[in-house]
Amino acid sequence: MSAVTEPIGAQPARLRTPYKRAARRGTLALALLAAILLGAQLLPGDALAIDATARALPPQPDHLMGTDLLGRDIAARTLAALAQSVQIGLLAAGASTGVAVILGLGATFGRLADHAVGVLTELALGLPHFVLLIMIAFAMGGGTTGVIVAVALTHWPRLARVLRHEAQTIAASDYVAISRALGRSRLWVARHHLAPHLVAQIVAGFIVIFPHAILHEAGLSFIGLGIEPHLPSIGVMLSESLREIMAGHWWVAAAPGLGLMLVALAFERFGEALRQVSDPAGHIT
């Protein structure tokens, strides 16, 4: 928060701040991620078990976030579900980043390719995001694979546009022209001039996609088109909580939603900070 209150006049601090902010938020987000993955591994074997003697308990020392109608500990289940969501989110965001790289860079191979990618973008943005997600998940027959493919095929347009713009800008720049004139091969230019710039954008793009990926994954699982119901997942937990909520068991919904929100929040803030570092003036939106 200190970044916000810093006086505007201090030049050196202003130059440094975006990097420091990105580093701070990145540390926080990655620490949260590590804690979730590690915590889920360390859960005792019976933590997710059904316990008929501990049904529908409100939060208390033994069950920090309460239990559900089957007597399962909400806190432990949330942790396991978050680990599941985060892993699927990482896979899906990674796949979407891959699609963005292929299409974004592919668009620079001549006018025809550029037009083709343009048409694909129009199509991908032609339906509401979540409706397209449902269509693709449906086409894949639902399930975890369906979620990953659906997220991969819907979250690429923005990053693809950034990469296309970046690649074209660099390709048109003076130092690339000089390198070519000095007899460097296309591959050399790509490796030494293009790659370093693009890697930063790709990493930032991946981090920006990730929170959307886990939120949409939860949405799909919530309506029954996502992660299989027998696996712990935030969407399924919240879907099950719908029934219990009416009985006043608010805690059944509290922890899973809060956990998901915190992960999404941490990475959204991290991604925003990275985006400011890689594109301070906001030229590419």
Next chain:
Amino acid sequence: MTAWLARLVAGRLIRLAWLLPLAAVGLFALISLAPIDPVQAYVGGRTSQIGPEQRDAIASAWGLDRPASERFASWLGDLAGGDLGQSITFNAPVLQVIAARLPASMALVGLAFALSFLLGTLLGLVAGATRGRWPDRVIRTLAVVLAASPGFWVAILLVAVFAVTLGWLPACCAAPPGQLASEVTPADRWRHMVLPVATLSVVGIAPLVLHTRQSLIAFLDSPAARHLSAHGATPLRLAFGPGLRHAAGVALTLHLAGAGELFGGSVLAEAVFAWPGLGQATVRAATGADAPLLMGIGLATLLFVFAGNLLADIAARLADPRLRRIA
């Protein structure tokens, strides 16, 4: 004055003319990929009562025994004639299902659109005018937190608080259960809309707030605003006076272009509140292997997004006359 409008609309209609058939092919291909057997989904638990001959009869009645290209051709032919096929889950023509459920969804989406526009613009203006001070920080924090919150979770929390704990508002449906449509009073209708509309209004508000704030700040930093403040205009006065067109113009453009997302959000909100709209039908079509309905909904939302984008382009040009020249 209207020359730019005619040119804009014509241009977009030409784009729609190639986008729509392309999207139709894409949707059909996508949905044909689905490994779900619609006959099995339709038969469901009654497997024991329905023999293989009956299954074949159903399949041939739906045209499932013909190759995909032939099915697509006949589907496209029907589509040109205004026939979107038969919905399996609702056992009615797709067009009829959509027409019956669209008004309920439009009521939600329309109200939420207006409400979130007012709220988002207002919060964005206040944040921009008080940049760096506490109102700005509170509003920005709120926007960022909302952006990271799953919409359906917000809906569940609203139900837990306002329907279950406080008992002020109904938790489900568009009307009290068991009542005939003719018996429902307008007051009841409104009461049932409060929570779904509140959910939808709040979840998509973050980009609106942040963009309004950003464009107001851009205006406040501009020479034009400095000229005004040199003669006594305060930031708040600038925000709600000359800055309004700068910030709200951008906000309206963005909001219209994002209207489709509001519909996407209503899919989840309708699932939580059992709202009898198109969003709920989308979920039932997707989980019930109802390919014709899903196709119909896909095309309908495509038109919805298209209309939102067109209106956004018009709004941008109404707000900023400089854009009218280039179009």
Next chain:
Amino acid sequence: MTLTITDLAVRFPTGPVLEGISLTLARGELVGLTGTSGAGKSLIAEALVGALPPDAIRSGRIEIAGQPVAARTVALAPQGLDALDPLAPVGRQIKRFARLAGVAADVPAALVGVGLPPDTADLYPHELSGGMARRVLLATALATGADWIVADEPTVGLDPEAAGRVLSLLAGVARAGRGVIVISHDLIGLAKIASRIVILRAGKHIETAPASAFTGAGATLRDGFSRALWTAQLAPEAQC
């Protein structure tokens, strides 16, 4: 009534920008202010209307009839044409300035007053020529009804004919009883309309000379820099 600037200085955390500016201006008088680019001329205008950048530190006195100048007593027609709101028609913009000053707005009269047809009110800034936009900027300052007007580089970017019209318009404003300061690097133009001209060099007040000193080789100018500035401007004219 006289407006007096005594020993005005403006400094930033990075160092001083303006030093030792002194100037008196009576109502009905037009004083010119000139100097090389980057001499801090625009800062004087901003100090007069009380709109200096937030990190600027001001010292010295600006008084009217012996009293510290109150906010909104001086109106400014700024240098940049981008000081007009791109999203508002001209008429509405003139009204805004009248309303800020709490006076009644007569848009047609304000436009006619700066030599523009009244139907200019419906035009947006991007539909104006440079000369028209300069006049509208001046009209926004005049619409405040302020007795003291500062025009910052009102002729930049105009062809000589349009520049001449704007300058004579400013002379007319002074004749009508207001005190006018015109900031410009166009010494020749200033000499035609101003009674006195203040010369700045790198933010320092070098001399205040009567307009009549700017003739021939400027022999009556006390400072060598002033003479150089004057003769440098004459040179391109001599070539024409």
